[in-house]
Every structure is written in C-alpha cells, then in structure tokens.
Amino acid sequence: NHLKSLLVDEDQVCLVEDEVGDKYDVYGRKLAYVFTDDAEDLNALMLQAGLARAYLSFPFERKTEFAKYAQTAKSERLGLWE
DSSP states (O other): OHHHHHTTTOSOEEEEOOSSSOSBOTTSOBOOEEEETTOOBHHHHHHHTTOSOOOOSSOOTTHHHHHHHHHHHHHTTOGGGO
C-alpha cells in the first residue's frame, strides 16, 4: 500500500540497471532500481520507511547505502521492524 501511495500520480517509472549486480534473478525477474518521473528513488524510500528488506547476499553498487537505510529503519523500529 505504501508503494502504491508513492505512485499515485505516476504514469511511468524509470528502471536503472545496476552496473555490478545481476540483471535478472533466478526466476527471470528484472532487477533494477526504480525511480519516479520526479527522480524519487523508490527503493531507498521503501527501505527508509522500513517497508522493504535489503537483500545483501549478492554484490550490487548500492549495497552499503541500502544496508544503512535498512539498519536505520530497524533501529528506529519502523515498518516491518515495529
């Protein structure tokens, strides 16, 4: 629901592939960073709100950044961590 609320007025999103990580997961799903037309980083917003988990088992460009967002949300008991 939170993600839907972030996309209320968005007709399109921009997918940005990671330079280091895989392009697809083992199920064939596209892996990418998701941005709105206004350049809002939906991946970061979801992690910061504690409404997403950072999967840190594999290498990717923003691993340190995403780990920090996830740890902060967890320590502040936000979203999934309430």
